[in-house]
Amino acid sequence: AQSVSQHNHHVILSEAASLELGCNYSYGGTVNLFWYVQYPGQHLQLLLKYFSGDPLVKGIKGFEAEFIKSKFSFNLRKPSVQWSDTAEYFCAVRSNYQLIWGAGTKLIIKP
């Protein structure tokens, strides 16, 4: 069965620190990859997505992710986080009509 693993359930960083959230998936075929963010009390929002082409994907709010096919990974990065980045981040992989979700990573930014 396909699965998506997010390595860290909780990450605590200081403002201006660099961020990398890990995401690995098990599906071996063609994949579409997503990162979603859920700010406290708000809806899930799409941060970025990868379908094909350049494996380095730019998203909103300064986030980017790199698709490394050989490692089955799609890690999320941001060079300098802000307090407003405090949220829960979800990685997801599309297979047929379904999104397979990771368990999420809670990111807390200390002001």
Next chain:
Amino acid sequence: SQTIHQWPATLVQPVGSPLSLECTVEGTSNPNLYWYRQAAGRGLQLLFYSIGIDQISSEVPQNLSASRPQDRQFILSSKKLLLSDSGFYLCAWSAPEVYGYTFGSGTRLTVV
């Protein structure tokens, strides 16, 4: 523009009572529709998806059911709620052949 509506926002129901959560999409036709449950610390779990009227696929065996009586309406139901049904339920839609998903605002269900 397309919008998705989900209600109610919160619901407290006794064990054994029925459930009906409704989701409607506006501004598009023939959307793919989804019901997810979000449990604390466990991410999102796909419950049902639908690619058309009366075409429902169930991903997780449970006492919940889904129906799609109209193209843009997706209903999550239960005849008898269990305590374990408590959680945050999200409806979502995507356009066929387009791989983005838009989520509703969710329903917090507490079974007591």
